[in-house]
Amino acid sequence: MALTQTDELTDDVFPFDRASAAPGQLRKIFRSGSYRGTTAAMADGYTQGNLAIIPERFALDFARFCQRNPQPCPMIGVSDTGNPQMFTLGKDIDIRTDIPSYNIYRNGEYEGSVADINEYWEDDSVAFVLGCSFSFEEALAQEKVPLRHQELGRTCPMYKTSIETEVSGPFGGGMVVSMRPMSPSDAIRASAITARFPHTHGMPVHMGNPLDIGITDIHKPDWGDPTEFYEGEIPVFWACGVTPQNAIQNARIPFVITHTPGSMLITDKISAIA
Amino acid sequence: MALTQTDELTDDVFPFDRASAAPGQLRKIFRSGSYRGTTAAMADGYTQGNLAIIPERFALDFARFCQRNPQPCPMIGVSDTGNPQMFTLGKDIDIRTDIPSYNIYRNGEYEGSVADINEYWEDDSVAFVLGCSFSFEEALAQEKVPLRHQELGRTCPMYKTSIETEVSGPFGGGMVVSMRPMSPSDAIRASAITARFPHTHGMPVHMGNPLDIGITDIHKPDWGDPTEFYEGEIPVFWACGVTPQNAIQNARIPFVITHTPGSMLITDKISAIA
Numbered sequence A, B: 001m002a003l004t005q006t007d008e009l010t011d012d013v014f015p016f017d018r019a020s021a022a023p024g025q026l027r028k029i030f031r032s033g034s035y036r037g038t039t040a041a042m043a044d045g046y047t048q049g050n051l052a053i054i055p056e057r058f059a060l061d062f063a064r065f066c067q068r069n070p071q072p073c074p075m076i077g078v079s080d081t082g083n084p085q086m087f088t089l090g091k092d093i094d095i096r097t098d099i100p101s102y103n104i105y106r107n108g109e110y111e112g113s114v115a116d117i118n119e120y121w122e123d124d125s126v127a128f129v130l131g132c133s134f135s136f137e138e139a140l141a142q143e144k145v146p147l148r149h150q151e152l153g154r155t156c157p158m159y160k161t162s163i164e165t166e167v168s169g170p171f172g173g174g175m176v177v178s179m180r181p182m183s184p185s186d187a188i189r190a191s192a193i194t195a196r197f198p199h200t201h202g203m204p205v206h207m208g209n210p211l212d213i214g215i216t217d218i219h220k221p222d223w224g225d226p227t228e229f230y231e232g233e234i235p236v237f238w239a240c241g242v243t244p245q246n247a248i249q250n251a252r253i254p255f256v257i258t259h260t261p262g263s264m265l266i267t268d269k270i271s272a273i274a
Helices: A023-032 A056-068 A134-142 A184-194 A242-250 B023-032 B056-068 B134-142 B184-194 B242-250
Strands: A046-055 A075-078 A102-106 A109-114 A125-131 A158-164 A174-182 A234-239 A255-259 A265-270 B046-055 B075-078 B102-106 B109-114 B125-131 B158-164 B174-182 B234-239 B255-259 B265-270
Touching (some): A023 A265, A046 A056, A046 A134, A056 A125, A056 A242, A174 A242, B046 B056, B046 B075, B046 B134, B046 B242, B056 B242, B134 B184, B174 B184, B242 B255
Antiparallel strands (some): A046 A125, A046 A255, A102 A109, A102 A255, A174 A234, B046 B265, B174 B234
């Protein structure tokens, strides 16, 4: 997920360099409730994750949905039922407090955002953390692959597609993709680089003609901002973390908690597999 | 899992080259019940998988166990509850018939082997398919990395270790590893090659001193056959599919069906991620 939002950080909140900070340093600040903004460009090299908390009775079907659709839904951590400690993702991670901001949904409808979910966590809650594209975008930037939306100060464009996900129980629907314009040579390098990040969407799912995957107007994204193409560039498409969010919303699960777009869980896990 | 067993194939059973055969051709023969042997060296380039069928009430905990321990337990397919069609792993795969041989366990005790499980599949059955090392061994062989156990006509040695798995519900215990002796330069190449196969155990978990992972006598494996070291070689250890089998057995699940060691599910999925 590459949605961004207003950056609310101040020097008071982050008395250290955010990019080189340790994940635990940052989570401590999020836990204090003093920061509600994006986690982009923080803790370079560590995996960041989307959050979805659902009742246990939907958890097996959702785990199967993620297993069947690993590019849009790369499971990097699943809590024990009712236990908010994400002990497989790092030291002392309490999923109720350690993300800057949370969204609450009832019966598929957005109810509001909160700084912590201590009041909302239940005995039957299961937290799923799914890898997000911040990690591979950072790797692309380090390898000098230009990222247009960042150059323009915009949010990466995202699109509904005709690529069907593999259904599991109430979860299904079309895959959502993010798109980055690139020269063919950058697209080739970006494919090789992101192949090393299977836990954060991995390789592209398509490049070239948008119509091949059911996108009729590349200048009208369904989420995020339109972007610009330079001479000779082609669109390169990656599976996007909005896919599971849509699947959950369409399944009309009665009570769901997610991260607020852009405000991710920063884990202690290294992003690249090798 | 790299256990092998007596090869029972005949020209009558396989009227084509097994290594270049399509997965569906082979599964059709297994479905007929006329072959009960190993699937090693079949359908080159396609992922083969270990099987574990458990009752649904244990499935969420087991899915979490696999998610938390992806090197020994790489989930490549999970069935819908009660539906024997593994539609995410290939065309027309019926998990009740399409593996050469199955093992039946009750309360952790081996009850026997059967050619199909039509009588044993239940409405609450959930089938987990976990990637097996046949795929990466084939890739190593193609890249001319010598595999000693194959040269000697033996089964790859496997060991209990002091590496603890991440526990989930009743599932846990030590990681089991397979070991292949290699020169340092082959060990380096093997690490890079197997990194491309995260769905079939991926990179090594250790190389060098066996004591570092609690193995006191490298010449006395817990499963498989002892092997031989040549001058200057070091042991290289990979996570092994016996790990989840042990975890299931120790959990004393009342009724479990697995593949018979060496007789894997051959899927339509390509082995390497890139």
